[in-house]
């Protein structure tokens with residue numbers, strides 16, 4: 069067989085595969101509508117079926133009316149009021165139904181699409197929440213996919229419904245019109261289809277190419293969005309103005325736009341060109357069919373009503389084919405979104421979970437042991453290498469070291485936000501991996517240096533540390549007092565019920581006040597937790613607040629194993645032990661005095677800080 073034929077077979081196979089794949093996704097998507105809104109879906113299906121056949125019934129009635137009138141005029145039949153009256157009543161009935169249905173179809177469409185959007189978004193949120201580690205969010209490919217799904221879930225489900233509510237009646241109208249014209253000549257529907265389908269196929273193919281090009285250019289589209297957000301969101305407003313960054317970002321926006329636009333412009337040109345060529349073929353086919361019908365009418369083989377039926381049917385077929393084609397494009401894009409959505413729903417957790425889990429020791433007796441622990445982030449760089457130490461119950465340990473030394477990474481491993489890529493972490497001799505992750509995390513109160521600021525009330529902001537404390541104002545107040553934010557809260561008119569954050573018109577706090585609130589969140593998890601991790605807890609605090617926190621530190625962490633990550637060496641003096649990290653390695657370990665005596669890295673850092681305070 070020649071290479072031309074081979075090529076054709078490969079293309080055909082590919083097309084069949086694509087169509088089967090789309091059909092599969094379509095069949096998986098429809099039950100989602102049913103689940104989101106069963107009653108509305110039944111109503112919509114019935115209304116759509118009615119809508120689909122109304123045009124064919126109307127055209128058929130028109131034919132009967134014209135033929136009856138022609139017969140009466142040519143005296144073939146006698147004028148009969150009842151025949152004409154019933155035809156007119158039927159015609160009025162179909163026209164009435166045609167105008168009655170759309171508002172109800174629209175209502176059902178909107179109700180279902182709103183429910184469907186909420187349903188899909190909930191599924192996405194629940195799935196994202198089921199990832200127990202944060203690796204997924206740091207895998208750039210996966211994160212990109214998640215962003216696209218999140219963005220498109222706001223409108224693609226609506227498109228799916230639009231396509232169904234418009235496309236189904238269009239398809240049935242085309243079929244019923246083809247059936248109606250077939251008595252005029254068996255070859256007429258075939259000719260109309262044969263001259264219209266190449267146009268449909270080519271448009272489809274070009275649309276597919278355009279979609280692929282668009283997804284290849286999606287980094288550019290996302291960059292455009294990013295540069296726009298730099299000029300349009302409050303987070304960047306200060307720096308953009310002070311550093312005069314407006315023109316740089318608009319320039320970058322334009323560069324990304326040009327890159328995407330040039331590709332799309334070429335493809336759209338190709339599409340218009342191919343479309344026009346095949347439109348001419350379709351027009352020639354229709355003209356031939358029209359000529360044949362009119363000629364048969366001249367020779368008396370067809371009635372005037374049949375000519376009108378042909379003209380009206382052809383108009384309906386042409387119009388609905390164009391609309392259907394457009395809807396197929398949209399459906400194709402929607403099905404690609406649904407494919408992404410389904411893939412996302414079956415994506416696996418990257419962290420292994422042991423079932424059944426071992427009970428977490430309470431209290432921890434012998435301690436938490438890091439044994440030769442290594443960790444590399446997804447980009448492959450080693451952030452921790454060969455870390456070994458033991459955290460004894462009730463001990464206060466300070467982690468110090470230069471920026472990027474691996475301190476935060478180490479506490480993330482302890483909270484099991486990641487698993488080590490080498491070595492092991494164990495608690496009372498049992499690997500951390502064997503515990504129920506949620507139960508283990510409940511043992512930990514934590515404040516990260518990049519803590520979150522929630523646009524919720526103060527009480528809610530604190531209680532997020534332990535949602536069981538949500539209604540226990542006394543517990544929340546105690547945590548607020550420990551972190552030093554209680555006085556500020558009590559000075560506000562609505563106190564603990566003050567809404568925070570500008571997003572919903574709440575009050576704004578200063579950076580240090582937000583940090584104290586986050587600290588209160590770590591303290592509220594007091595009951596039942598055994599470990600307290602504070603990563604730079606006082607970075608944004610004024611000297612007085614910092615002094616107050618550290619002078620009561622033993623009180624604050626009472627009975628817990630505490631890990632304190634800080635650059636302020638004056639505040640680590642009271643720690644039972646200090647671990648010094650450098651470039652991912654544990655290089656020194658001991659009390660403040662021992663490390664000073666040793667004269668190593670810690671002593672150097674200490675002396676540098678002491679120098680700063682000398683006058």
Ligand SMILES: Nc1ncnc2c1ncn2[C@@H]1O[C@H](COP(=O)(O)OP(=O)(O)OP(=O)(O)O)[C@@H](O)[C@H]1O
Nearest residue numbers: 206445446447451470471472473474475476477478
């Ligand atoms: N999410 C991440 N993906 C890739 N690399 C990361 C990520 N987070 C941190 N790193 C890298 O891991 C190393 C250790 O970072 P880590 O945040 O643990 O340092 P740190 O000691 O807490 O620093 P700092 O004192 O600045 O807070 C750094 O080189 C950093 O670039």
